Amino acid sequence: MSCSNPIDAAVLADYWLAALAGPEEEAVELHLLDCDPCGARLGEVMALAEGVRRIARQGSLRMIVSDSFLKRVAEAGLRVREYAPPAGGGVQCTVTAEDDFLIARLAADLSGAKRVDLCLCDERGVEQGRMPDIPVQPAAGNVLYQESITWAKAMPSSTMLARLVAFDEAGGERLLGEYTFNHTRSLPGPGAWPPAA
């Protein structure tokens, strides 16, 4: 059986999220009660939503999160370890086997920033990775960076730098803050990165 007028998967996601207006929702529901291919596609969207939820619960994504996200996580009984170094400062940090999420609260004046990047650097300050154009709330005064807890649990004792940089209209880069994380491994395992070949 095929569908002559298939509903876009993103619209089905809106439907699943109850994000459609009344008439649009009714049209989708009428179609779904008459169309198995679109019903199957809705099933795929539901599976995708459940998969994303499951991955999010694992704390293994590197991403920018919000305070309300962390509140929901804590309400679900998951354990959040958070460090909040000041701009230009550092913090001693670790993770334990019981931790589910690892968060860095990076304080910065974000007002006027059109685009903000988060740079992740080694102990010498050499950039190892960059998260371009991260979502920020200018009034928040901080950025919540979630480090992969899976990665952090496997990481030996080491130092990592994070930098928030803003771009002006002309594309000029401006340092908003630099943060040093002195990680001490507290789980059994390697005490240091293997020497470079």
Add this chain to the structure above:
Amino acid sequence: MDIELNDAELVRQIGSGNDREAEAELFRRMAPRVRLYGLRHLRDEQAAQDLTQQVLITTLEALRAGRLREPAKLASFVLGACRMTVLDLRRNAQRKERLLEQFGADLLPPVPWSLPHLDHEQLTRCVQNLKERERSVVVMTFYDEQTSADVSRLLGVSDANVRVIRHRAIHQLRECMGVAA
């Protein structure tokens, strides 16, 4: 029985007499669709199953009695029954037992259904490969089903922008997972 009957033909066949095969075909055809409606509105597997049974009983009652005057509008009738039953389910849990006794559980077996399988390692890679805003929107949206307005406040972008970002991300995730958009 020809299982290729369209909905209108099926409605007429059920209305013309006690045709258990036609009724079973109606159940086979409509139950998965009603179940999706139930999952969407009730967010609970068992409640969706209850809804499915009650909606199909209501539909069969109406079809047997010839109350559906426009057979081609079966989907509209079922949608109305779904809406009424969601309200009813919240009010009256005991009606189910009475109707099940009247119609028999053999006609209304549980609908075997499960979400399609996903490769979670692949999905993790796909989510991690999204752009930063797309990843945050998708995760925050699906983690606890926040509305566009909630996410827009959190991320400092408009509601409409959140919807655009979410749509783009869903298409990218589906493409990355190897399914058509």
